[in-house]
Amino acid sequence: xxxxxxxxQAFNELIDNDARIESTDWMPEKYRxxxxxxxxxxxxxxxxxxxxxxxxxxxxxxxKRKAILMAKVQDEAGHGLYLYSAAESLGTDRATLVQQLxxxxxxxxxxxxxxxxxxxxxxxxxxxxxxxxxxxxxxLCRCSYGPYGRAMVRVCKEESFHQRQGWEILHSLANGTxxxxxxxxxxxxxxxxxxxxxxxxxDGDSPNSEQSMAWKIKRFSNDELRQRxxxxxxxxxxxxxxxxxxxxxxxxxxxxxxxxxxxxxxxFMSVIKGHGPCNTQRMEHRRQAHxxxxxxxxxxxxxxxxxxxxxxxxxxx
Ligand code: BYC
Numbered sequence: 001x002x003x004x005x006x007x008x009q010a011f012n013e014l015i016d017n018d019a020r021i022e023s024t025d026w027m028p029e030k031y032r033x034x035x036x037x038x039x040x041x042x043x044x045x046x047x048x049x050x051x052x053x054x055x056x057x058x059x060x061x062x063x064k065r066k067a068i069l070m071a072k073v074q075d076e077a078g079h080g081l082y083l084y085s086a087a088e089s090l091g092t093d094r095a096t097l098v099q100q101l102x103x104x105x106x107x108x109x110x111x112x113x114x115x116x117x118x119x120x121x122x123x124x125x126x127x128x129x130x131x132x133x134x135x136x137x138x139x140l141c142r143c144s145y146g147p148y149g150r151a152m153v154r155v156c157k158e159e160s161f162h163q164r165q166g167w168e169i170l171h172s173l174a175n176g177t178x179x180x181x182x183x184x185x186x187x188x189x190x191x192x193x194x195x196x197x198x199x200x201x202x203d204g205d206s207p208n209s210e211q212s213m214a215w216k217i218k219r220f221s222n223d224e225l226r227q228r229x230x231x232x233x234x235x236x237x238x239x240x241x242x243x244x245x246x247x248x249x250x251x252x253x254x255x256x257x258x259x260x261x262x263x264x265x266x267x268f269m270s271v272i273k274g275h276g277p278c279n280t281q282r283m284e285h286r287r288q289a290h291x292x293x294x295x296x297x298x299x300x301x302x303x304x305x306x307x308x309x310x311x312x313x314x315x316x317x
Contacts, residue, residue: 006171015216020146023089031215034208035145036090037106038096038217045109047101048282050076052116053125061119067163069122075158082155086147102287110268111194113276120173120180120187126166128188128195128233135229136199139219148217163182167236174240181241188237189245196260197268199226205265230258 003012007026014021021027050073057073060066064188082096100106111129116122137156143149173184200206200222212218220228230249237243270276 007078015144018142018216020145020149021144022146028213031217032090033074033151034212034215035148035217036092038086038208038212039083039087039090039145039148040092040100041107041109043080043087043097043100044106045112046076046083048108049112051127051285052114052278053122056119058115058121058184059119060103060122065169072126072162072165075162079155079158082151083148086145086151087273089147090145099292102283102285102290104274107272109130109198110271110276111191111198113271113278113282114191115278117190118187120170120183121190123166123173123184124170124187124191126162126164126167127170127236128191129198130159130166131164132198132229133232134163135196135232139225141180142216142219144216170240170242174242184240188242189315192244192246193267195264196226196229197265198265198290199223199229201265201268227257230260234258 008028011021011025011027011031014025020176022030053069055074056072057066057069060069084097087097088094097106101108111132134156137159138154141149141152143152170184170188173180175181188266189292200209203209203221203223206222207223208220213221234251235243246261248259250259251257252259271279274280
């Protein structure tokens with residue numbers, strides 16, 4: 001950067017050189033806005049995503065399974081907290097971001113509006129939902145915005161453990177009784193379509209992708225990542241002795257990838273507009289939890305105020 005470099009030239013130079021933008025750097029308002037949107041929605045997804053699995057903590061089939069599931073759900077809360085911190089570094093405070101979730105103006109991932117009906121669904125969530133999250137988030141470790149990329153490194157490590165625990169649940173069921181194997185089969189097929197939709201709409205219907213890729217927030221398109229995920233899960237399902245019921249899921253020698261059936265995009269749009277099977281339940285639960293936590297926020301604010309007053313008194317003494 002020279003004395004005559006303008007802030008936007010400096011920004012573009014950092015992007016071109018694959019360097020990081022930090023919170024104190026100048027950035028275009030649209031870059032700040034798109035990142036605040038994506039990171040806060042990612043944080044909301046982690047927090048809402050605790051619900052389907054937390055429902056199963058009391059019904060996990062053994063003490064060991066219960067302890068593992070509790071640790072996973074706690075990890076998701078931690079991911080939400082790192083991500084709210086990363087989003088706040090762009091200038092919007094956490095209370096405002098949380099309010100956007102509570103009043104329904106901010107989205108969270110469509111996948112968490114589906115119920116976890118059986119214990120096998122907990123396996124399917126770990127293997128497929130966390131598996132999809134890993135494929136989406138590994139490239140985000142190289143996101144041009146430093147605080148988001150760095151948060152993703154730890155999140156991805158923890159997601160790997162989550163994915164393994166899901167796979168291990170399914171492995172036990174697939175090698176159990178015929179009824180257990182059937183339960184695993186049904187679970188992975190319930191989550192197959194919704195998990196593929198986690199990557200977002202097809203590229204032609206993704207209004208944010210082009211600019212986000214130019215800014216190196218996203219490194220790959222929605223369809224590229226979805227394909228990468230499909231190519232990963234087919235051999236993994238074979239290793240489990242399970243299969244997906246998608247008749248179009250076949251290896252395409254020419255493309256060197258698996259083809260797969262058209263996803264139900266009308267259903268996806270309906271879910272992200274609030275009409276999925278569990279949207280109402282998820283939001284009611286979150287609003288209640290937020291109201292129940294009011295005394296904790298009030299106590300923390302009162303404590304911070306008192307500490308600041310003591311500090312000011314000491315400085316002026
Ligand atoms: N669900 O232009 P597009 C986890 C929205 S949690 C809902 O392609 P973009 C876990 C999109 O927001 C992991 N909405 O958008 C937690 C946009 O609407 P707005 C969650 C979706 O941002 C607990 C519109 O559709 N992961 O793993 O370029 C337990 C057009 O889309 C969805 C993340 O949040 C969707 N699936 O690309 C277990 C990853 N897809 O905002 C596990 C971070 C799209 O303009 N986010 N929309 O009103 C991303 O990578 C990107 O935001 C997306 C979408 C790929 C999701």
